[in-house]
Amino acid sequence: MSVQFDGVRERLGELEELYRDLHAHPELAFQEKRTAAIVAEQLTALGWEVTSGVGQTGVVGVLRNGEGPVVMLRADMDALPVKEQTGLPYASDVTGTDSSGATVPVMHACGHDMHVVCLLGACAVFAGDRASWSGTIVAIFQPGEESGYGARAMIDDGLFDRFPKPDVILGQHVGPGPAGIVATCSGAVMGATDSITIRLFGRGGHGSKPEAAVDPVVMAASLVLRLQTVVSREVAAAEPVVVTVGALHAGTTAAVIPDTAELNVNVRTSSEATRNRVIAAIERLARAEAAAAGAPRDPEITSVYHLPATVNDPAGTGRVADAHRGFFGPERVIPVPPTTASEDFGLLGQAAGRPSVYWFFGGIDQATYGAAMAAGTVDTDIPQNHAATFAPVVEPTLVVGVQALVVAALAWLVPSTHR
Numbered sequence: 166m167s168v169q170f171d172g173v174r175e176r177l178g179e180l181e182e183l184y185r186d187l188h189a190h191p192e193l194a195f196q197e198k199r200t201a202a203i204v205a206e207q208l209t210a211l212g213w214e215v216t217s218g219v220g221q222t223g224v225v226g227v228l229r230n231g232e233g234p235v236v237m238l239r240a241d242m243d244a245l246p247v248k249e250q251t252g253l254p255y256a257s258d259v260t261g262t263d264s265s266g267a268t269v270p271v272m273h274a275c276g277h278d279m280h281v282v283c284l285l286g287a288c289a290v291f292a293g294d295r296a297s298w299s300g301t302i303v304a305i306f307q308p309g310e311e312s313g314y315g316a317r318a319m320i321d322d323g324l325f326d327r328f329p330k331p332d333v334i335l336g337q338h339v340g341p342g343p344a345g346i347v348a349t350c351s352g353a354v355m356g357a358t359d360s361i362t363i364r365l366f367g368r369g370g371h372g373s374k375p376e377a378a379v380d381p382v383v384m385a386a387s388l389v390l391r392l393q394t395v396v397s398r399e400v401a402a403a404e405p406v407v408v409t410v411g412a413l414h415a416g417t418t419a420a421v422i423p424d425t426a427e428l429n430v431n432v433r434t435s436s437e438a439t440r441n442r443v444i445a446a447i448e449r450l451a452r453a454e455a456a457a458a459g460a461p462r463d464p465e466i467t468s469v470y471h472l473p474a475t476v477n478d479p480a481g482t483g484r485v486a487d488a489h490r491g492f493f494g495p496e497r498v499i500p501v502p503p504t505t506a507s508e509d510f511g512l513l514g515q516a517a518g519r520p521s522v523y524w525f526f527g528g529i530d531q532a533t534y535g536a537a538m539a540a541g542t543v544d545t546d547i548p549q550n551h552a553a554t555f556a557p558v559v560e561p562t563l564v565v566g567v568q569a570l571v572v573a574a575l576a577w578l579v580p581s582t583h584r
Contacts, residue, residue: 168297168575173286173567180286180567181559183207185255187278188556191244191271193261194312197222200242200281204306207285211292213304216327220318225328226304228291233300234577237331237517238570239510240277240284241310247272250553264312275550276339276528279557281306283337283566290571298578301329313360313470316509320516333481334521335573336510337566341547341555342527343534344562347489347569348501349524351482355475356405357440358507359432363388363451364425364465367458372420379459381426382415388428388454389413395446406443407433407505433505435474475511478520485522488576489569501525506550522573526565528557 173180183203192200201217204224208215213226222242246263248270249256261271273279288304305324309315342348365385370378389410400406408430415426430447434440451464489498514521527534529547537546548555 168290168294168571170290170568170571173290173564176286176289177564180282180563183285184278184282184559184563187281188253188273189255189257189259191257191259191273191278192242193246193263193271194243194309194315195221195318196261197242197308201306201308204242204281204285208288208304211289213288213292219305219324219327220308220315220320220322222308223315223319223322224306225324226288227328228288228302228304230291230295230301231299233298234332235301235303235329236574236577237303237305237334237513238284238287238574239305239307239334239336239513240280241307241315242277242281243309243311243315244271244273244277245275245311245551246270247274247551247553249274251556253556272553274552274555275311276555276557277310279339279528279562279566280337282563283570286563286567287570287574290567291574298575300578302574302578303328303331310509313358313472313509316512320512325517331517331519333577334513334517334519335485335570336521336523337569338508338523338525339528339557339562339566340525341529341549342525343529343531344527344558344560345497345531345565346527347493347498347524347565348526349482349486349489349498350501350503351477351479353435353474353503354477354523355503355508355511356433356435356505357474358472359440359444360469361430361432361444361447362467362469363428363430363447364467365427365451365455366425366460366462366464367423368461369424370422372422375422378422379461380422381460382423384454384458384460385413385415385426385428388451391450391454392430392447395443395450399446400439400443404439405433405435405503405505406439407431408443408447433507435503435505472507472509473511473515475508475523477522478514481520481522484576485524485573488572489524492568492572493565524569524573526562526569528562530558
């Protein structure tokens with residue numbers, strides 16, 4: 166017995182239009198009010214039990230259909246402070262206000278709009294063909310993934326107390342692979358991430374008399390370069406580690422040496438031991454630069470957030486991969502190595518004490534990807550997630566994303582006598 170996808174085919178034009186609408190109207194973390202309202206409206210129309218405002222702007226839908234396992238499906242909703250450069254007719258020209266109060270451009274540069282529509286499509290499939298499955302589905306539309314706080318906000322708001330506790334949690338992410346391909350990885354699939362703020366203290370003064378000041382800009386510039394040696398000189402070459410200084414803020418005008426400079430540092434690691442070593446090295450180098458510059462005080466080093474590695478349950482991953490291969494064919498379901506990208510999806514399984522499985526699906530036009538592969542220019546010609554030029558092709562990405570969610574869920578939901 167298998168669920169029917171006729172409802173998705175009938176609704177494909179509507180889903181495509183919804184995707185373009187969400188892409189053109191992105192919202193930053195915990196500001197996803199418009200998106201959440203659309204999700205709640207769609208789920209209500211499909212007959213789901215709907216609860217809004219979970220974890221501030223999250224939405225939870227529950228569909229009960231007799232006895233059986235509880236499967237949780239997750240999609241994230243938030244966008245990024247990026248100025249879109251895709252040239253698409255439905256490109257975003259939206260601006261928003263970030264957490265510091267600054268006005269910033271906003272874009273769905275990570276594909277969360279696709280995730281939302283794929284999960285809504287899957288919800289439509291299950292609501293439209295209840296004869297093919299048994300159990301309970303909990304669909305969560307999560308805010309604030311990019312902030313690092315979204316999953317935690319829903320958990321803290323009673324996600325696993327107020328709603329049916331899942332037997333398994335499933336999620337997916339669109340990426341810069343060829344559309345139509347589904348990619349899986351057992352075990353550690355995504356690395357841990359830490360966001361760290363380093364505030365360096367100098368002594369301000371006139372640009373014409375640097376000898377009377379302690380310049381935190383020079384201190385910061387030196388620290389940026391020194392931080393590159395953490396990976397190249399303090400970590401084994403085989404250990405996947407990334408240290409990125411994503412922002413540096415100092416001063417307001419050219420002729421004034423400021424009092425402070427601030428660095429926003431992002432760290433990606435794959436083991437707790439390496440994470441501890443890398444963070445200790447960053448702290449040591451920051452203090453050493455301050456001492457070398459004669460800073461009036463030690464730097465302030467603040468952990469903004471930490472997300473643990475996303476670890477796929479091996480048995481669950483095999484179950485999902487088998488289901489995907491059975492539906493899509495083995496040539497379209499490929500194994501991939503772990504990535505240093507990070508997610509807060511893994512927090513859901515940890516908090517629930519249940520297995521979780523996370524996979525990827527491609528969003529790049531197949532001909533475009535094939536040409537880049539043949540030319541050896543994938544790294545330069547294929548936009549990555551978070552790039553201003555990243556946007557999945559609508560088809561076949563959308564249909565594959567819907568099907569991947571449904572097929573994976575059915576690996577648990579279909580009664581055992583029909584498996």
